[in-house]
Amino acid sequence: MVNSAKSHDVPVDSSVPTASLESILCTEELQRRPSRRPDYEKENQALVKLASALADSPTTIFRTLAETIQDITQCDSAGLSLLTRDGKTPHVDGKRFYWPAIAGMWNPHVGGGTPRHFGPCGDVLDQNRTLLFTHFERRYPYLMPVNPAAEECLLVPFYVDGQAVGTIWGIMHSDRRKFDAEDDRIMASLGKFASSAYQALAHIEELKIQVAEREKAEAEVRQLARGLEAKVRRLIDANVVGIVMWNLEGEITGANEAFLRMVQHDREDLASGRVRWTDLTPPEWRGHGEQAVADLKATGMFQPFEKEYFRKDGSRVPVLLGGALFEESGNEGVAFVLDLSEKKRAESALRRSEAFLAEGQRLGQIGSFSWRVATDEITWSAELYRIYELEIGAPVTLEVIRSRVHPEDVSLIEKMKMVGQEREGGRDFEWQYRLLMPDHSIKYMHAVAHATRDQDGQLEYIASVQDVTARRLAEEARDKARSELAHVARVMTLGTLTASIAHELNQPLSGIITNASTCMRMLANDPPDVDRARETARRTIRDGNRASEVITRLRALFCKKDATTESVNLNDAALEVIALSLADLQKNGVVLRPELADDLPLVTGDRVQLQQVILNLVLNASDAMSGVDDRPRQLVIRTEREDDRARLTVQDVGVGIEPSGVDKVFEPFYTTKSGGMGIGLSVSRSIIERHHGRLWATLNDGPGAAFSFSIPRTPEGLARADGIRNIQAPAVASPGAA
Amino acid sequence: MESCYERSAIDRILVSVVDNDGSVRESLPDLLTQFGFAVRAFSSAEEFLASDCVDQTRCLLLDVAMPGMTGPDLQQELIRRRQGIPIIFITADRDMIIRQRLIEQGAVECLFKPFSDMALLEAVNSALHPK
Numbered sequence: 084m085v086n087s088a089k090s091h092d093v094p095v096d097s098s099v100p101t102a103s104l105e106s107i108l109c110t111e112e113l114q115r116r117p118s119r120r121p122d123y124e125k126e127n128q129a130l131v132k133l134a135s136a137l138a139d140s141p142t143t144i145f146r147t148l149a150e151t152i153q154d155i156t157q158c159d160s161a162g163l164s165l166l167t168r169d170g171k172t173p174h175v176d177g178k179r180f181y182w183p184a185i186a187g188m189w190n191p192h193v194g195g196g197t198p199r200h201f202g203p204c205g206d207v208l209d210q211n212r213t214l215l216f217t218h219f220e221r222r223y224p225y226l227m228p229v230n231p232a233a234e235e236c237l238l239v240p241f242y243v244d245g246q247a248v249g250t251i252w253g254i255m256h257s258d259r260r261k262f263d264a265e266d267d268r269i270m271a272s273l274g275k276f277a278s279s280a281y282q283a284l285a286h287i288e289e290l291k292i293q294v295a296e297r298e299k300a301e302a303e304v305r306q307l308a309r310g311l312e313a314k315v316r317r318l319i320d321a322n323v324v325g326i327v328m329w330n331l332e333g334e335i336t337g338a339n340e341a342f343l344r345m346v347q348h349d350r351e352d353l354a355s356g357r358v359r360w361t362d363l364t365p366p367e368w369r370g371h372g373e374q375a376v377a378d379l380k381a382t383g384m385f386q387p388f389e390k391e392y393f394r395k396d397g398s399r400v401p402v403l404l405g406g407a408l409f410e411e412s413g414n415e416g417v418a419f420v421l422d423l424s425e426k427k428r429a430e431s432a433l434r435r436s437e438a439f440l441a442e443g444q445r446l447g448q449i450g451s452f453s454w455r456v457a458t459d460e461i462t463w464s465a466e467l468y469r470i471y472e473l474e475i476g477a478p479v480t481l482e483v484i485r486s487r488v489h490p491e492d493v494s495l496i497e498k499m500k501m502v503g504q505e506r507e508g509g510r511d512f513e514w515q516y517r518l519l520m521p522d523h524s525i526k527y528m529h530a531v532a533h534a535t536r537d538q539d540g541q542l543e544y545i546a547s548v549q550d551v552t553a554r555r556l557a558e559e560a561r562d563k564a565r566s567e568l569a570h571v572a573r574v575m576t577l578g579t580l581t582a583s584i585a586h587e588l589n590q591p592l593s594g595i596i597t598n599a600s601t602c603m604r605m606l607a608n609d610p611p612d613v614d615r616a617r618e619t620a621r622r623t624i625r626d627g628n629r630a631s632e633v634i635t636r637l638r639a640l641f642c643k644k645d646a647t648t649e650s651v652n653l654n655d656a657a658l659e660v661i662a663l664s665l666a667d668l669q670k671n672g673v674v675l676r677p678e679l680a681d682d683l684p685l686v687t688g689d690r691v692q693l694q695q696v697i698l699n700l701v702l703n704a705s706d707a708m709s710g711v712d713d714r715p716r717q718l719v720i721r722t723e724r725e726d727d728r729a730r731l732t733v734q735d736v737g738v739g740i741e742p743s744g745v746d747k748v749f750e751p752f753y754t755t756k757s758g759g760m761g762i763g764l765s766v767s768r769s770i771i772e773r774h775h776g777r778l779w780a781t782l783n784d785g786p787g788a789a790f791s792f793s794i795p796r797t798p799e800g801l802a803r804a805d806g807i808r809n810i811q812a813p814a815v816a817s818p819g820a821a
Numbered sequence: 822m823e824s825c826y827e828r829s830a831i832d833r834i835l836v837s838v839v840d841n842d843g844s845v846r847e848s849l850p851d852l853l854t855q856f857g858f859a860v861r862a863f864s865s866a867e868e869f870l871a872s873d874c875v876d877q878t879r880c881l882l883l884d885v886a887m888p889g890m891t892g893p894d895l896q897q898e899l900i901r902r903r904q905g906i907p908i909i910f911i912t913a914d915r916d917m918i919i920r921q922r923l924i925e926q927g928a929v930e931c932l933f934k935p936f937s938d939m940a941l942l943e944a945v946n947s948a949l950h951p952k
Binding site for chain 2: 593595608619666669
């Protein structure tokens with residue numbers, strides 16, 4: 084029933100005859116009818132009540148208004164109609180009226196309404212005056228369901244800002260009473276209240292919106308502030324730096340834990356105002372502080388600077404601080420304070436270690452330099468300048484370097500530079516070279532370079548250069564003495580090999596003479612025996628070559644020569660020595676038993692020197708057995724592989740050694756032979772040691788002794804000459820010149 | 822191998838050479854052949870003793886130092902067997918004392934290598950025609 088009244092404008096159903104407007108109006112009756120006497124007191128009371136209702140509860144004003152209308156006019160139903168767009172809220176551009184409040188019998192119809200252009204309220208607004216209707220449902224059929232029917236309905240328009248926004252109305256549902264002029268007057272007066280009520284409501288709605296928006300804005304700001312505050316708090320509470328709040332009067336108004344710890348004060352001290360900026364600052368730093376204040380006043384901030392603070396106990400802490408005012412021309416600000424103690428400690432430790440390094444370099448006569456390959460930047464340490472006898476700090480160029488390096492070794496430097504540049508991977512290498520000083524003295528240098536990457540990832544070499552002149556000269560002197568000694572030992576050995584040498588040479592010589600004689604006789608025959616003569620001549624030449632070879636070999640073994648380095652097969656070397664000494668051994672009745680290993684690794688060293696050692700051991704063994712008659716004079720020469728070393732042992736069944744003499748025998752001038760000089764074994768041991776091996780003696784289980792030496796095998800790949808790995812200056816005497 | 826008996830049919834005197842050195846065994850027989858001798862060469866004393874030439878040998882050219890049975894050992898063995906073969910020692914080791922001892926033991930001569938062809942011939946003649 085109510086729905087039809089709430090719906091859109093109801094099209095006029097032409098099948099239902101509707102009364103004309105004039106037929107339902109009887110407005111002029113108002114003036115004709117006798118009027119009630121006004122009840123001003125009641126009216127006043129009602130108006131007062133209405134006024135206070137307006138003030139107290141704006142949302143129920145319409146209901147109160149409806150009730151007041153009904154009360155004063157003593158009608159059956161009273162209410163308001165307001166223009167609306169959505170049917171729920173007033174809107175001046177509405178195309179409908181809705182009833183926000185109804186008092187009396189029509190109360191159940193609250194919320195209903197009428198169309199703007201076809202209804203009683205519409206008529207009132209169209210005519211812009213009070214209208215009295217009777218049974219308007221005769222014209223407006225949609226009102227028919229609205230019960231009880233309206234016998235008479237008095238409607239009065241009301242305005243807001245000169246615009247009609249609705250009506251107030253009263254309805255009589257029976258003949259009990261008829262509306263009169265008094266009702267008209269009262270309604271008009273109440274119309275004004277309705278107007279105020281409308282405006283008030285509109286105002287309230289607007290206010291509500293504004294308040295809601297402002298609350299929203301405030302909430303956003305609060306949120307923002309909370310967020311910011313949280314972030315700032317995070318910084319402060321993280322205590323990664325000290326944070327202090329202060330004012331320009333010098334007071335400290337707030338500080339985080341980090342700052343308190345730094346200066347060893349507690350919150351109490353600060354809060355009490357006992358501690359001010361100036362109290363914390365040592366006198367010599369006050370000037371900086373004043374400068375900072377001046378900057379604050381001028382620019383609102385001060386740039387970070389270093390100073391010191393007093394701690395509570397009077398000690399000092401080095402700090403870095405920077406800060407700003409909260410507002411440009413304000414009085415309060417904040418500063419960060421960074422504790423520099425660690426940094427200062429590190430700096431001082433660094434200075435100390437730099438001093439140690441410089442001193443160490445000086446003591447060891449070791450200079451150092453760095454070479455940045457890409458830019459060719461070379462930096463020298465002070466000691467290197469001193470070694471080169473150049474002015475410390477002078478720029479280092481290739482010219483400068485060349486002016487000092489020995490002319491014969493300059494190419495080495497160039498080569499090293501090229502190698503350093505092309506080795507993108509960067510490997511460590513070392514080399515030796517000489518300097519030729521202005522006074523023509525020579526210095527020997529030993530350099531070691533380490534490839535590294537600097538902080539930009541660029542290849543850089545850090546090298547250490549040591550002046551090894553003194554050591555080199557001492558080595559050379561020692562080597563010379565040693566080689567003299569070795570020569571003497573060899574000559575002694577030579578003397579003991581007379582039988583062998585004689586044998587080796589006389590065999591081919593004998594062959595030569597015999598064959599030549601035979602040749603002559605064959606050619607003198609009649610007829611000459613040319614073929615067979617030719618054969619004897621061939622043999623002669625062959626034996627001549629044999630003799631020549633023997634001499635060469637002997638020469639090689641006994642000539643004083645510098646040490647050479649080559650790959651040596653100890654088995655072959657031993658066999659040659661055996662061949663050389665065979666005659667003597669046989670003369671001494673020695674029975675040789677070679678036990679040579681098949682898998683003996685090659686060693687690197689001086690073949691001749693190693694053969695001298697083997698010969699020395701063999702002859703010693705032979706001598707040791709010279710008095711042995713009750714058993715075969717067996718001499719075992721054994722080679723065997725020992726992990727990555729080759730071992731050779733010469734074992735005899737002779738007189739042996741005293742247990743205490745097992746090491747003593749290697750001492751120089753130790754001998755049990757009359758007429759012996761006793762240098763053979765000591766020289767042998769030093770030869771072996773120069774080959775990075777060792778030579779030792781052991782007693783057999785039975786009679787006799789065994790002398791063994793073991794030498795490291797040739798490492799893989801080192802048999803090739805890899806000049807880069809170890810660049811040797813050509814003219815420098817190799818160690819162990821013999 | 823030719824037997825020594827066949828050789829003697831040509832009426833050449835048999836000289837045996839015992840030396841472990843190959844070049845001696847190569848060169849000496851040719852020279853001796855030029856001198857007109859029949860020659861047999863052996864690489865060891867044992868080989869000589871085991872051969873069938875011992876009785877036929879009229880002169881023995883013998884190396885001193887040999888592995889196994891040495892020259893002097895063979896000399897002693899032949900004395901023991903009462904084989905009176907004249908012995909000329911040949912050696913590369915010029916040791917006068919050893920030479921003296923060998924001659925005392927009955928050797929005709931001890932030649933030091935290298936020796937001339939004439940020295941050899943003289944020695945062989947001495948061996949074949951003792952004074």
